[in-house]
Amino acid sequence: MSNGHTLPHAPPKKKQKTVAKDDKVVLNVGGIKYETYQSTLTAHPDTLLGAMFLERNRSLLQPSENNEYFFDRDGHTFRYILEYYRKGRITWQEATSTSSRSSNAHHITYEELLEELDYFQINKDPTSVTLDKFIDALKHAILEARAHLFTRIVITFPGTDYTLKNFQVSPNSAGIVNVLRPFERSGYNFLEMFGVNIGKYLKEQVPKLSFVLRRGTTESFDLHLDIGRDVIDKERIFQDSVLSNDRNRSGIF
Secondary structure, rough: OOOOOOOOOOOOOOOOOOOOOOOOOEEEEEOEEEEEEEHHHOOOOOOOHHHHOOHHHHHOOOOOOOOEEOOOOOOOOHHHHHHHHHHHOOOOOOOOOOOOOOOOOOOHHHHHHHHHHHOOOOOOOOOHHHHHHHHHHHHHHHHHHHHHOOOOOEEEEEOOOOOOOOOOEEEOOOOHHHHEEEEOOHHHHHHHHHHHHHHHHHHHHHHOOOEEEEEOOOOOOEEEEEEOOHOHHHHHHHHHHHHHOHHHHHHHO
């Protein structure tokens, strides 16, 4: 208890909390809390958070009383930052004309994403982000085709001279066309530069997928994605549908 006189020594400091080698880490970003593991962050040591939580820097970490680390940044955008640490890639999708900010209040613009990538020292080339989005669109198209029992997708990506050939998708299913349309101009360039790598990746992700890329007579690429009917599990589809529910066999009423 203080007696009003100046103490001859400073009061003892509180023991600093440090994070153990693979402790769970709580990141409070702009008031939104995220939980992850130290090893998830240090897997990318050339980034801000990766370097911050390296073992050699443990003594420098000073969490709050609640064992949190606060960053005065946009908490909504940070979900993409953490996705990079977890997956090594970012699945960001630009808002379409049919989705307004009122229906998607926390949509992040491309500029906002780049700003946060820069702050957290994630030096990811902007074109790499778009390439990842293109690959995700192809995966989504394959899943959409499977859902409607389509066994093949053929996509025509025109080159730089758009007057020679148009962007086309067969089957002309809205769910497939809409997810691929943002890449009707850039798809050709991505396939020309990374077609072999994209095919290898998709075949690893989708069992029994046939990925055939053909250059058209004009400046264009025809991409053939054959899913195959043998991957369609008829019994599984039936069991997961309402057709297998005994309650529906007694009639509507």
